[in-house]
Structure formats: structure tokens, C-alpha cells
Amino acid sequence: MAARLVIDAAGPNTIISNNTGCLEVFSTKYPESAWEVPWIHSLFENSSAVASGIEAALKYLGTKDKINVIAQGGDGGTADIGLQALSGMFERGHDILYVCYDNEAYMNTGVQRSGLTPFETNTTTSPAGSQSFGNIRPKKPMPEIALAHGIPYVATSSVVFPQDIQRKVKKAFSIKGPKYIQIHVPCPLGWRHDSSLTYEIAKLAVETGLYPIIEYENGVLAQRKIKPKPVEEYLKKQGRFKHLLNNPELIKKIQDIADNNILKYKLSLENQSSV
Amino acid sequence: MKEFVEGSHAVAEIVKLCKPAVISAYPITPQTHIVEDLAQMVADGELNSQFVNVESEHSAASVVLGAVATGVRAYTATSSQGLFYMAEVVFNIAGLRLPVIMTCANRAISAPINIWNDQQDSVSLRDSGWIQVYAENIQEAVDLHLIAYKLAEDKSIMLPVMVCMDGFILTHGIETVDIPGQKEVDAFLPPYKALYKLDPEKPITLGPLVDPDSYMETRYAVEQTQKKALSMIPGIAADFNKTFGRNYNGLIEEYHTKDAERVIVAMGSVCGTVKDVVDELRSKGKKVGLLKITTYRPFPCDAIYAALKNIPKVAVLDRALSLGSFSPLLTEIRAIFTSKKKKPQVISGFNIGLGGRDITTHSIKEVFRLLTNKELTSEYIDLKPELLKENYDISDSAGGLSERRKEPSCE
């Protein structure tokens, strides 16, 4: 869904380089393809580098100005194994948009933790048990890592805001250089919730402050403001946090993460004018 | 034009003449001079290429993959650990049928860390689907790059080619080399026209998920193409010879093999040393020869069979090992003769020159000397028993080292 939005916004003059992950596995089984633009899959960790080669070729051919290049992957292929290639792409200044579809775990291989899995999440490789509350560290701050490269455009969005996604993709393509967009996409299977709740849950992630919707253009921050809701509302709808629910202390730790986000990104509508 | 140049520089010159649109590589000794020279050529405006400075070999291979997929010619070079770090992409490039050209400056693999020459790196990737050719000297290294582009980009091939040249010996050696002119290169190698490419005007999907229904056919197709390459290489070599005045067969070279009683089979720069020894022994009336293998993948079984079938004694030199089994080249040469009526009486295997250990004419004479009626398997040449005894408590029982010392010289 989110990928569809991104590609529609990018338009037909686009080439896509895709990391291994769920998205690709369900969208491109030979001899069919769901894509209507040129598309290449090479490996799990190198879509940024393959895209760098595509961009270099287009520059050589003199057609770069007419063609958008997108590299994309899931949270694991982006923040873990693919981070090196992505950092290289940022640092070299390629004119490419990188899109990370963040479902907060390795869903393609059966819900193992990734660097973007939230704190205390129960996954198959960070299970909750008598000695553990799940994933031991908070999400890796990918937007900030991207930003630290000094690239001109970094944004997050969520599958609940289709127009926001499309605006940001279009915005990104109006800017030359490396761009990074991270899109929050719930995975009912991995998060263990009913599919019908997808929209509500994704929205709650934003409204609690756990998934800040932010946009940095040349380092200047703009954000979607919220009237913060308690994180418990978000947590209780998902099986992956079930083990926390009778434990106010643990919920408090997650509330702290949300509160920190709200402060850091100035997300709260209260006592502030919105942008 | 004849120039007295370093091997790396000569390779950079020929790559420049092939006009790659995109070059990407990551530094590793002894490959560095090649890409440094190319970077300078781009910086000086002598070569119109996109030079992409990547953060690793994995990305270098990925960049050239992306570039060739977009329909342009590309080039990369690496060595040893760098090739291994690329390995995943190396297989991927062949599976995607992208005619990438890569130079492998052959170097030993860690641990222990060693920057000197052997061929463990490229030989370990022999099953990747890439065509692999090995240069004997700098002139051949130059010529093979041009032949490689011609072969790889042929519509009926569309496979990547790895041009292997022994690290330091060839990359840093200096020889008089005949570097072709741009006009002849252009005539021999037309601009690259991709069969399929990433192009928004005609969207296609490259590298989809392929299930058991069709995966095997894609592998079979690569194998058939490798066989096709075997039949095409001599023709391309002949064209090349006509334009550039050389004398290649492209697959193998037979050096005094016709009436030989003992023949050494080898790949790469050691062939030069073997030729010297062959010349010397021939002048003393010994019937010895060399079979040089230029194309290692696809493996030219028929040509090798024809060259060796009447040779009584064959020695195979390996500069790479398959630890826990027989050495790679030895295994393959022996395999050619299973179930064949005409065959050598003995095919002995020798491991030689690992990690940069010098291969002297003396070492080669030792191989000829040991090539008796007794078949030897994975015999080491120039091994130091005293180091083994001192450090590993391994004595003669392992390889019959001292027994061999007692044998009289056959020279």
C-alpha cells in the first residue's frame, strides 16, 4: 500500500532498486510483477549501492534530470545490514530517494527483532520470558542517522496519511541529492493485531508520540503536532506488547520514550502554535 | 604503441580505451594502482566516466551491477578479501546476466594475513557463473580485458568476465607492452548495447523471486551459455589476433607438448617460468612441455583432453587449495580422463607458490623431477619441514617430504 503511494507520487519516470524483504517477495514473483516502472532486485543489503550505480549510469547518459531513482527496503535491510551501503549513498551525495518501509521487525523471515524494533517488544528473537521483557533497546534513530549525513531531506510518515506520504515523495523529488523517507507500516501478522485495526493502530503510534511524523528540509524541522494520548492505548491493541499490560513500571518506560519524543520534536499542540 | 610500463598502468590504459561509463572500486593491495590510475585519468579528463568511490567492495560490485543494468559499460577491480566481500554480489551479477568486467589482482586469503600472490581468491569463486581468464604476462592481461568485454557483451553470452592477473608479479611488474590504439579498439569493440535495461520508457523487472518451477532452468541457461562461450572464444581470439597481431587460442596454449613425455599444466604467471625451464630442458634433449590454461571458466575440457591424451606424465600445478580434498585444478584435470581410454599414465598434483612463495626455475625442475611413474596427489613444492616440525609438530608422515629428498635427480 505505502509502496504504491510512493511510486504513484514518484510518477512513471522512475527506476526502483529494491532490497530483499516482504514487499518484494509478495510483489514480484516471476513471471509476474506488480510494478509498472523498471524495477531491480539484487540482494538484501545493497539497494542503495545498486541505485548509486543506476544514478551514475543515468548521469553518464545525460538522462538523470528526467528520471527519478528510488532505493527502498524494509527496516532491517535499511537500518541493520544495509546501513553501510545507505550511508555510502548519502555521503557520496547521489540524487536518490531512499524509502524505508518500517514494520519494526524482520517480517519476511518470521518476526525477528531488527534495529528498528521498539523497546520491550516481544519478537521471536527478543521474546518476553521470566528473565526478559522483550527487546532490550529502543529503536535505532534512523532519521537522525540520515540527518547526521547532512543530506537535504529527511522525513517520516505513516501509512495512515496517504496524502502526507505523497506530498513528501513529491517534495523529495523537487530536491537534488540524497533523500530519506521512513514510513511506518503496521504488520498485523507480526504485531499480532486484527487487520481491521491497522489504521487505528498506526494512528495511535503517531498520536502517542511513539512514531513522530517529522520533516527536515536542509536541517530545519517541521512536524505533525499531536494532542498526546497515553501509550497504553497503543500497546494494548497489539499482541507484541501483551506481556507489559499488567506492569505499570514497564509501560512507564515506554511512556518516557514517547514523552521524550514529544519534547525533542516539539510535537505537543498544547501551549504551542502548530506549523 | 609499445610502452615500458607497470602492469597496473597497462591495465588501466586498456580499460580506458574500452570506455566504461561507470567505474567503481574499493582499494585493496595489489589492485590499487589500477584504480588509482583510472581515477587520475577521469580527473584529468582523459576518460569520460562516472567514478564512484564506494565504502566497500560489496557496494563497488553493486554499483557496477546497477550501472550495467541501466544499459552502460562498467568496470571494477579487486583482490583477495575484497573479492570475498563481494562474493554475494558476484554470484548475483552472473545470475542477472550482466556483462560486468572485473580485474582480480590475485592475492592470498587471510588468515594469516598475507598480501602476496596466489590464486585462492578467484579460484574459490569459480562456481559463480563468471567467465574466468588468467593472464600469463602483462601483455596478455591487457589483451584479455579487451577480449573480455567483447565476449561478455556478445548477445549470445551476456555473462560477466573476471580477468585474473597474479598480484605484484603482474600488477607491479614492468614489461614492454603493446597498447592498442583507440581506433583499433573502437573497431574491435563497438559501444555496448544492452539486450534489456532499466528504462522508464520500457519498464521491466530484473531479479524477481523465482520459485522451484523455474529456478533450475535459469541455472541451466547459464551453464549452456558457458558452453557456448567455449565455442566462441577461439573465434574472438582469432579476430583479435588479426586486428592486433597476436597469437592466442583463447582457451589453452600448448608449449612443446606435441612429442612431450612430461607436461606441466598451469595457470597464470608461473607459465612464464615453466616455459623457461622447458626451453632449458629441451636444449638438453628432455621431452618436456607446458599446457597453459587461459580460460578456467568455462573449463575447456575437450581442448585439454586433446592436448594431454597422449602425454605419458602430467603434472598439475595449483596455486589454490581445496582444504580437506584434492587441489582444484588437479581434480578437474583428472576428472577429464575418467572413463576415457586414451589418457596419461600419471597425473600428479603439486601445490606451489602459496602466499607469494617464490616459484623459481629450481621449483619447476623439482616438479619435473618428481613426475615419475608414481602418481602424487597434492604434493607440496618448496614446503619447509623444519617450520612444520617446530610450530605444528607435523613431521614427514604427512607428505613424504624426506623420502622425496632421497630420490635421485632425474635431470
Ligand SMILES: Cc1ncc(C[n+]2csc(CCOP(=O)(O)OP(=O)(O)O)c2C)c(N)n1
Ligand atoms: C575487505 C577488504 N577490503 C580492502 C582491504 C584493504 N585494506 C587494508 S587496510 C585498508 C585501509 C585502512 O584505512 P584506515 O582504516 O583509514 O586505516 P589507516 O591505514 O589509515 O590507519 C584497506 C582498504 C581489506 N583488507 N579487506
